[in-house]
Amino acid sequence: MMWGVRVAWQGWLLVALMVMMLGTARAEFSVPLGDSGDQLDVRVIEPPQGAPEDGPLVLWVANQYGDMAGPDSVAHALARRGATVWMVDVMDSLFLPRSDVNVRELDGEPVGSLIERAIKEGRPTVVVAADRMAVPTLRGMRWWQERTDDPAALTGAVLLFPSLYRGAPVAGEEPELFSIVDATNLPVMLLQPERGVYRHRLLDLRERFLEGGSDLFIKMIPEVRDYFHMEFEEPALDSLDSIDDIVGGAAEARAVRALPDDILRSIPLLAAADHPDEVLPIDPDRTTPVDRQTGLQPVEPQEAPDFELTDLEGNPQRLDPDFDGVQIVNFWATWCPACVEEIPSMERLASRYPDRLKIYAIAFKQSPEHLREFMQDFDVSFPVPVDPDGEVAAKYDAFAFPSSFLVAADGRIHYSVNAGIIWDTEEVDAIVREMLEIEPE
CATH class of the missing domain: 3.40.30.10 (Glutaredoxin)
Known part of the structure; x- marks a missing residue:
């Protein structure tokens, strides 16, 4: 009997030591969304025990495909560097089918409510999102901006290869951006893969953000394409040092290892940028996705x-x-x-x-x-x-x-x-x- 207790205690001690080394992940709390009864479920990944309590707070809005091994691995790497990460899967929390249209039709309340709850922590706070989830993230920032007296309380957003277009037009025609791009004036850091699909549209996108008044920062990620941080064969929660065999290749491994620091280095840049009080208007004619053209x-x-x-x-x-x-x-x-x-x-x-x-x-x-x-x-x-x-x-x-x-x-x-x-x-x-x-x- 004593042997069994000793083994159980040793097992608990091993878990405790791992928690101290790696950070803690737990499904902690929910953020209510108005009076609808809906809520966002927040999973918290905390720094190791003994880390400073004033580290940044990273709000990681899961991609439209849900929680994945790659982003989870990067989130744990952020925690090891002293950040607290709140992982939120909006589509799962709201029981929405994971379609492109559903993602693009999300209004700003879910992400805005998350920001509203996060800034109560009194820490440097940044929102991270990728691909199509960038649209509801920017809407959430504007939703929150309408309701706050201190727009600088949110440092800004880090967007990975954002898809900010209303949808695919007839092939050969110019795509149209959602109006939220023109209505965003809070600061944004854009992490753009060099081999990404929208790489050649980057300068046009930059001009649109700047015209709206947003301080836009851009970092090019060399030699990789979109989704470079998502295609893990298995999670790497303890370290990103040996991920070459579980990601696409050497360039992808380098980019993933650099990503936590890219995000953390973005925070002081965004914090020092302009955070206007003025909330820009939305063009109602460019808020909905366009139907995809199929067939010749x-x-x-x-x-x-x-x-x-x-x-x-x-x-x-x-x-x-x-x-x-x-x-x-x-x-x-x-x-x-x-x-x-x-x-x-x-x-x-x-x-x-x-x-x-x-x-x-x-x-x-x-x-x-x-x-x-x-x-x-x-x-x-x-x-x-x-x-x-x-x-x-x-x-x-x-x-x-x-x-x-x-x-x-x-x-x-x-x-x-x-x-x-x-x-x-x-x-x-x-x-x-x-x-x-x-x-x-």
């Missing part, structure tokens, strides 16, 4: 941008100005399931018109070595050019992936699509035959 869409014919790229065989690829047929310019990536899913049907369509149809499956910001290995699982006749910096995709204003553009013999784009489709359907075939001026069967 006719567009006003426009000259197709030329390109000069090298395919996986080392051959130069560009549009053929003398080609008497249809050329399909397709932008895709191996990390995009819809992109990969449409490859076989694209090959089947190509086989129907071997002399009148050319396809260029342009790989967006991917390495040739990775692509060669990946393409071993596919038998395709068309070339796979590599767009290493995304410059060609930017010329075509490719917003979503996959995006495809149908170029007629006149050298102009006549149809586009910003989603994955099945390419050998009767509907698509009819459009191709129309562009080839082939009589319907």
Whole structure:
């Protein structure tokens, strides 16, 4: 009996020692949302015992996909550096399905109420969010700003690769930002992956924030793409020193290890920035998401941008100005399931018109070595050019992936699509035959 008590006590001591070393994680409390009866469940990750009690408070708003091993690992690393982290999954707390539309339709009350509760702690406070969750986070900051007498009580927000657009327009058209971008004047730090999807739109986004009066800081994260801190095979709660085998690669590991310090270094920058009392107005016409366009869409014919790229065989690829047929310019990536899913049907369509149809499956910001290995699982006749910096995709204003553009013999784009489709359907075939001026069967 005594032996069993000793083992149990030793086990408790081991847990206690781990808590002292790593920080404590516990599901502590809830934040009520007005009189609706809704509430946010807050999970707290605290610094090790003995750490200063005046460390920063990080409000980590979980991505639309929920709690993940990567952000949890970064949160524990923040705690080891003296920060207290409040992890909140808004979608889970409100029992909302995890759809893009539901995320983008969230108003500011959930995140705003979280900020309202957090500043009562009297500590430097920053909100962290990524991707589409950046929209309800900015709305939450403005919701709180309307109700506070001290806008400087919140240092600001750290946004990782934020998706601040109302949705994907017809491929080739300019996307529209949510009006919350123009209505944000509290300071923001933007952490932008160098190989991210919206990298080429960064300067335009910066101008919009600055026009609204927000002090915007930008840090480029080299050599990685979006979601670099989320794709962990398993959590690393005790240390980020040995994560090379559980993340995408060496560049991703470096970026993840640097992320806690990137966030903490943002706090004094944001705190020293301007925190206006004025709450900017919202444009009601740009508050809701736009419907995603699916299927081939006719567009006003426009000259197709030329390109000069090298395919996986080392051959130069560009549009053929003398080609008497249809050329399909397709932008895709191996990390995009819809992109990969449409490859076989694209090959089947190509086989129907071997002399009148050319396809260029342009790989967006991917390495040739990775692509060669990946393409071993596919038998395709068309070339796979590599767009290493995304410059060609930017010329075509490719917003979503996959995006495809149908170029007629006149050298102009006549149809586009910003989603994955099945390419050998009767509907698509009819459009191709129309562009080839082939009589319907």
